[in-house]
Amino acid sequence: MESDESLYPIAILIDELKSDDVTLRLNAIHRISTIALALGPQRARDELVPFLQDSLDDEDEVLLALAEELGPSFAEHLGGPPYAHLLLGPLENLAAVEETVVREKASESITKLAALLTPAQIDEHYLPLLRRLSGGDWFTSRTSATSLFAAVYPKVGGDVASTQEDLRKMFAALCNDDTPMVRRAAARDLGPFAKCLSKEQVVTDIIPLYRKLSSDDQDSVRLLTVQDLIAIAEIVSHEETKSYLLPSIRAAVGDKSWRVRYMVADHFVKLATAVGQDVVRDELVQAFVALLKDNEAEVRTAGSGQVPGFAKLVDTDIILARLLPCVRELSTDQSQHVRAALATQISGLAPLLGKDATIEHLLPLFLSLLKDDFPDVRLNIISKLEQVNEVIGIELLSQSLLPAIVELAEDKQWRVRQAIIEYIPLLANQLGVSFFDEQLANLCMSWLGDTVFSIREAATVNLKKLTDVFGVEWARQTIIPKVLQMGVHPNYLYRMTTIFAITTMAPSLNAEAINDTILDAVVPMVEDPIPNIRFNVAKAFEVLASVLSQTDGGRSAVSSRIVPGLEKLKEDSDADVRFFAQKGLQAIENSKTAA
Incomplete structure (x- = not known):
């Protein structure tokens, strides 16, 4: 018979988890690894795990902590990977609760545990869990199930082909679920699942599911299929992309929901990289121009962030003829957020255009953006000038931009003045000591008397950096x-x-x-x-x-x-x-x- 002392850790845990004090219950959960260590592997398996499975808290904060604790590291306290499947029970309960963050954390812990399981454990313990969650009456369990397929699809044992076919059918059922929340989860996890399948299975099984989800009546489902589109395009050949995915690409670019178009714009470079040069030239240049001219500012903002990345994938002639006119329009866009996004990225075009085209086409835009009314636009331009300097040289850059920089040094927004100060050492290093002493030394000293403490502080750091330079x-x-x-x-x-x-x-x-x-x-x-x-x-x-x-x-x-x-x-x-x-x-x- 065991002594009372040997029951002490589990007894304390039970008392604390039954407490009315949420903080006490939360602390108890954070200590379960220590308690498991004190109990030893055998008692942790026989007593602690069943207790945790049966004592679901009603506080989301406590459940979230438990879902985090029951991961691969906790399996070591049960005796290592041979017993890791014992944690699937408590985690299955957590994967079906109402609170989204708890379900997501539980699903994450389940997929991490899958890496420790043998094919036999997967067949005996993981797949039954997956079937129960996939067929659950409540949508909560079915939404959790969608993220659990990719982790075990390549690892199943027994009759592998038959089991994998069952898994594909189960996932297809979730993609066709009546509940939008489940279809949304399936759309989120379709891409990762597709990467586990052969190219033939992607074409026969995954692309039809993708088409179904990408034409869903809920835009919250459709917007998540943009990343699925990229994942599928990375798997199939460029010819197959043309055959199977072009209509979907066109539909996504012209989707009636701005949120879907935003997702396309935000992931445009990844999409263009995945589909191949032919599709980029024939389809995506026109699509990108359409997104840069979209009616919604959010879409134009996302597209502005993709400009230099997409420009790398096309010829200089296309940049000059098709992209630069859009960039000019964006530089005077009515939305300050669009202009700020463009200001962060526009300097990335300089290395692609070369010296002459940068001087002719980009410098006027830089000067225009440096005089923008919105401080973030000016800040973003200043912080990225180094790329332009590498292309056109500091002498030309300083002649063009020095008057603007001096003007910004006296800007009424102190954050703009601070950004200029932080840029000065880099400029000084490239200008040389004589030019600096003549043009910028007095400016640097004037900042020491600024009315804003942060500027005076930045000015002293600037002097240190200048001392390091000169x-x-x-x-x-x-x-x-x-x-x-x-x-x-x-x-x-x-x-x-x-x-x-x-x-x-x-x-x-x-x-x-x-x-x-x-x-x-x-x-x-x-x-x-x-x-x-x-x-x-x-x-x-x-x-x-x-x-x-x-x-x-x-x-x-x-x-x-x-x-x-x-x-x-x-x-x-x-x-x-x-x-x-x-x-x-x-x-x-x-x-x-x-x-």
Whole structure:
């Protein structure tokens, strides 16, 4: 007879799962792996699994947690793959509940378990489960069943051909189900199932099911068949695509529901890649143009995102004659979301068109989009200019775009100004130091006085990156003097920016630059009347000390100039100042010990 102690884990679990407190029940579910480990494989199989199968909670959150826990990793606590089928029982119950996310998670766990099962286990345990779910009275179980076929179709044992034929018939029945929710699930899972079948079976069995679903009276079913169309096109030959799928492709592009057309537009490059060059040339160019001119902004937005990807599949002549006129229209589209989507992608056309065509056709569109009223359009163009630079060269790009960039640097939207700041180091690296000093240096310094903190912060990071690009000596001559001038400004925000800039730039500087120029400006700021500045001086001292400690002369400066400053701040009247001063002194002491 077992002792009371041996029953302890399961008894606690039972009590917690019967609790009125949802949090307690949820915690119990998250601990079932630990409890299974404590029970051992035999008792976990004999006691824990039956208990879990019989004690379905009414809270979706708890059921979802259980569906997640009962996956392949939990099978290890039952004794490994030979016993993995025992988890199918609890998961079958979860796959039939009303809440969609619980069913989906249960189905996901079932398909993962299928990878552990032998053909004998599949025949004995998995297929009966699949038949029960497929023939369930409630649509919930039938919707779960559709996702379970692909995982085991290639693995069935016994009379393989007969069993696989049964599975195809079961799936076909779900595709023809009276309930739209089941047909929708079947449409979602038709493509993955098709990939398990031979090409002949796809033609004879899957394509008729696809046609049926793609002409369903519910657009929520039809829109999911777009990905099925791609999956089937990837399996059959290009000639078979022409024979069997062309009418369906035309129907999808011209579907009366904008949601179906949106799905076609959103997956257009994948579809074009799958169907072959002949179909692209003869059918899809015209179809793509139609989608880019669609009445619905959502469809045009999705199509705009596919422009460079589709352009890669056609000749340059077609890009210039058929696609570019659409792109011009989209660049002035009444929907800001369409223009924003285009702005993200349009630069991808530059490598395909080459230098001359990019200058002639794309640059005017870039300049137009850079002046767009909608900030996201301007941001998206700026973030993708590198591709254009690689094609036409920085000199031409800077001549064309520099005035626009300078204008955007003063944009009323601070996010636009921030995006320009983040682009400056890349531009500087390509422009060279002399051009940068002449055209952009003053602009970079002006951002340090911006009214928005995020801009001032981004400006200090920008100075660090520029120092990495042009070197410490350039920073000493060009940037550092201007930064330090702000350290004596009457407005404390300017003085604060000086400290931020020094702290951010310090890791990119050397001990000589810090000792010769920066400390002279920072040390007097120990006496600043504003506590916020004093504690930021303490934080700056810590960073400067870490750089200075790398050389003998720097270590001397730490002892003679930084430590006395921190000692003074350690006696400050403000608690925050004292805290950061003490932290800085401790960091210096630790670095000495480590050395």
